[in-house]
Amino acid sequence: MKKFLTVVLCCFSAVALAQTKGVVSVVKDPMIDSLIAKRIELSSKAAAGAPGILSTGKPGTTIVSQMGYRVQIFYGSDRREVYSAQSKFNSSYPELNTYITYKQPNYYLRVGDFRTRLEAQRLMNELRLIFPTLFIFREKINAPNLNYNND
Template sequence: MNTFYTLIICCFSLASFAQKRGVVTVVKDPLIDSLIKRRIELSKKTTTVTIRKDGPIVSQMGYRVQIFYGSDRREVFNEQQRFKSSYPKINTYITYKEPNYYLRAGDFRTRLEAQRMMNELRPVFATLFVIREKINAPSLEQSNDK
């Protein structure tokens, strides 16, 4: 009887190894390829221009230094005033993402510029981060040296 069970188990195990490999056919909507292509084109386009009365504002990807974040709105505005008293020429931006307010400063084209500002601010502000986001590109100063 034991040999009979052993023979049956061997037959079933041999049958399990006799499976053939299949072919996978991918069926997809052709719009998927066009959406992927469109996404790649949009990610390459990083500069937008907005025309205002003051002049054009060019937006592109760049860096800002996050100076402060917290849930108290008054505290964020107080930190903004403290920063503006020391650095009046640098733009500051307050954004709200529930439940916190974020205070970010500067429009830096490179991470190195933002890092320099962060090192300068380190003694005054405790928590500093360099954040990559869309910035209002600063105008390039041209010299008259020829």
């Protein structure tokens, strides 16, 4: 009889202490839904192209990231000197992209997006008289468009 009462009391206490179902209310800003929708739209546009291609938003232009080479033409701790070297380079070679990075305590000016080391070496040979300290670095580049002529 004691065992029966113990089992019955356990069952009633389990039912009495059981949790009841509740309602969860989510409070959020309505802008979150619009941001999520924009993110989905942007990622679907990028996925519509080829994998590894990021769209810049301009029609007909894409940026393909891959490993390549850049030529470092200047480094120093003075920001004004780096910007003057950049303008000096841009006046001579406006078709090549320039990239300024800062790693404490120096600024680095690297130029070009070259697929092969040979292309970077050609530019380095042209610039040797203008810029005394030149180095070639392998890093992730924005791959240039290939222009094929059907001649």
